[in-house]
Amino acid sequence: MSQQFPQPGPPQPGYGYPPPPAPRKSNAGKIVGFSCLGVVGVVVLLGVIGALITGGDGQKSPARPAAAAASQPAKAPEVQPSKAPEEKQSVTVTAQKTAFKASVLAQGDGYTSVSVTVTNNSTKSINVNPLYFTITDTNGTKHAAQLAADENQIDTVELAPGENITGAVTGKGSFTAKTVTYTDGLIGEAVRADVSY
Template structure:
């Protein structure tokens, strides 16, 4: 008689694979759908914004009253029309006033006045203003290098603020651009 050992259960057999649920797929497609929705909303917002020059007044303001009033507005200087815009920016060159944070004298300063003509508060920050030179190069604000730097404030309707924006290097400033927030509408002001 031969002796055989009994085989233990499970030896040589693979356990059945676990059943996969559909929950993971549903969550994955749900998250993908939300991301897709945000992308779609962003595309629609950019398309609706267009690339209008924000220093121009809205067309409704110019076309509101036909007749003689319209003729007067057509003949009015662009500066008067720009004053009716929600935000106006004026700028002029000024001498650089070195602060203790400046390293050297190689800076260009522009005095900027921003006026809030809208009905809402307006956040102002030196980082929201850039200087473009006569060569077309854009210069960002160097913080703390000029004694008269533009303050970070919230302007109520009708208020304005004046301060300098300073760029690194020596250049001839052509215009400044204020952007409402980091990605909002932009308004230009020519440097005089």
């Protein structure tokens, strides 16, 4: 014999329907809290970066009263010793006029080339790239280096201490070159050399 179950019907007394689900809590408080924390974090980060940039250590030198500063005799300016002639620059550049030798990529022959030698006298490696050179003509106009126009173009290399490299730097147009400027990287210190003829 099989068991028989009662037919489902209305809820039984004492059992009833299950309770409704609890209302969901809003996350608005968490969002506002984390947003405020983020803003405070950004302000602290900007303060730290500002202190690093200005080189401040948080201590200000005490200000002298104006009367005391005026009553003291003025110090003579300190004389800095001049550089000894045997002291070398960390990077030296020499430049001289050379004939333009058109490469297969040159468009015509309206170019001016300068033979440049870069010597690394420093204790660390430097980078040399044709894009790191500009030529200034006798009228004061700067000419950017034209890539792959001269077949003797200076190579892109890393020079170890004591090494040097020679190659052509070429500007577009026919002009009389006065100086060549080399910059180690795009934002490094510039070294200028007069072009010899």
